[in-house]
Amino acid sequence: MANTIAAHHDAELHEEHEHVVLPQHRHHFETEEQQREAGSFGMWLFLLTEIMFFGGMFFAYLLYRNWYYPAFVAASNQLNVPEGTANTVILITSGFFMALGVWAAEVRKKGLLVVFLILTTIFGFAFLGVKADEYHEKWEKHHIPGASFDVKEFINPAAYGLHEEPLAPDMAQKTQVFFFLYFAMTGMHALHMIIGLALLFWLTWRAHKGDFSSGYVAPIENFGLYWHFVDIVWLFLFPLLYLINRHPL
């Protein structure tokens, strides 16, 4: 018994000497590994709250789509599919570079990490640029819900050169619900991207200083999780908002 305790004590001492404490290691974590795990876990819990947050809007979308389907079809067909598709590709590309950024941090390539973070930022801004152009188009077409919203084109689409089913006046009003959800969901998504881009500037500057090229990748990794989450939200927004009931080519 005494022997085992002594042996255990020796092992413990041995481990004390073996253990290299890195500068980023906080004292309240047993190991580096545990610290990283706790960080990932915390980030995921935050992302789950985000799922519930966006989920509320997705629920509203599903419900109103079910209730006012004809209005949703007519309104959705006014969205710009080429720009939406381009934006999907742009955002996937941005996410791809972010993933490569996490890899660059893990293999401690400082130059590559900075390059990938900058590419992530550029594609993020490109996305917002296309989005701004789409919003401007909505402005011009009076598709922004509220006082200046124009339902006439949905009541009498033929007069406006649209190949849509004409809607009864009460159903035509419901197109505003679609556009409200469009702005709420894409707007909240865009806000998340703006926050992400602000964080990217800060992370790029820190990466340039060399903060993430010595094995300390947690901030890059957790920001990556956030960025990919925003990506996933868009992967659902695109088909649900833009591709409800397109007419066969």
Add this chain to the structure above:
Amino acid sequence: MSEYHDAMNVTNPEHAEHHIVSPREYCFVYGALLIGTIVTVLAAYKDMGVLNPIVALGIACTKAVIVILFFMHVKYQSRLIKMTVGAGFFTFIVLVMMSLCDYMSRAWGLW
């Protein structure tokens, strides 16, 4: 380093070494996501009746799972993280399904 090292305190027994996903894997994932985007647009212009939204959501879910597993490294994370992610999505699905059952059936029999 904590003063009291407890050898029994193993938080993460299966997570021996941190897995680094290679750029090659990321390229495959990127390609898969681009193909998924093209397919979802083409599928939207085909008239499949009730299948259209199902196909659209199916492709979107597939792409999301790919992103979660590879870009977000969940495939290589500990069971704790996998369970956390799974539980979150499961809870969300339950909330949406139950709420939709309620709302969508409210006016049944009234028309």
